[in-house]
Amino acid sequence: MLVDTHTNLMWYPEHFSDEFVRFALEAKRAKMRMTPDVYFAGSEQQQQNAFDSRPDQLLAATQECDRVVVFGIKARYSGIVADQPLIAEFVRNNQPKFIGWCSVEPNDPGCVEELEYYVTQLGFRGLKVSPIYQNWDPGDPRHIRLFRKAEELGIPVNIHQGTTFVRNAPLKYANPVLLEDIAVACPDLKMIIS
Template sequence: MLVDCHVNIYNDDQVTPLYAKQAGLARAAGLAPKADADTLAREMADVDKAIIFSLRYADSIGVDGNDEVTAAAVAKYPDKFVGFAAVDPRMPNCMDLLVHAIEDLKLKGVKFGPIYNGVSLLDPRLEPVYEYLQKNNLPLTMHMGTTYGRNAPVNYGRPLDVDTIALRYPDLKMIMAHMGHPWYEECIVVARKQPNVYCEVSALHYRPWQFYNILVCAQEYTITDRNKIFWGTDFPFARVAESVEGLKNINSQVEGTPLPRVADTTIDYILNSNPFEHWWHGGLAV
């Protein structure tokens, strides 16, 4: 079973000029041109399940999404998609939108980007979000790591604050996206020590040297065989086939050298990772 744990969805009318202005900084090869429901269904043809979410990042990267688009995609492709809600704690109706997304739209988790919304994980405005998620057995995927958006405060992308929140809310399942790049060591040590914290490798394969070092570091801290690391693409920033091949071929750049290898078992664990067994207490039936 191949599960993509990180897929972005937005319609063309939710993209502002800021997105086009900055998107070239994200990846030299460029991004897929669309991320609507039908595009995602085609792109995820080789994936058994995909976790999808909208982005409320209008002022940082120029995508102004909403949960209705996510829910409509799940309704159209129920065998393929599981939807998460988007949270922006700056919005005065943040909790109303969250409750609506979970209780009316039936979304199954939350996505939040502290660096994109300019809100630290330690900000008091997030406390009711954490409490609601913990009470209702809902996981929180967080963008952890840097980004290209000029208006995004870089410091909020660092993973260390996850350690604080994990201790305050021990029953809240938290997932650090992108292994906290380039602060992957912080991500790995937090995931190792906190049983309710996980991480994932989306949008890393196109920086292969960094990706290689991330996985070797994860092995050295012994988190690669404990259902701590999950696979994803971050579409439209990366596609399925290249993300799979980038992981499978990670050792090609060190062939003929004495450098350590990413173990076949590490690669297999990540490719066969199943968030639905681990991100919800008791699992999630899909």
């Protein structure tokens, strides 16, 4: 069985800000090494969109997969706001192949309730967050309640701890040791550090 555990459903301009796209294009021009799934559409002079993953593109790219985990991060700080209900609808229309994971912003006061809604009402089966894209400190005890809710709901959490080309991203939050308090407070939580 072939399972792709990390795909996105989001595109420019609906889900990416102009600034995010500009940072991505500058990284390409600087010849930053990027994974094969990163591409830029448009002519050499008019490249507008980066990291585009529209429904038809995602379906085509994952034809050979048996199962596909799909999400789109909500990270206003970095200029990314993926449409969670759109992802849920895409998953519903393409079951059982696609497995939807949601994203919430840990700094939002209503993030716990939002997570519960996404899982219980929209059918999401995992959570995607990113300290560097969303500008939140994993060592801040205020965030433990979100991870306790994920643990209670029995869903895994993918935490993006890698680097990025986004210039204002606080890389100090990318240190995996900062996740220790979450792991200790939520011993049964399944965490994927990506």
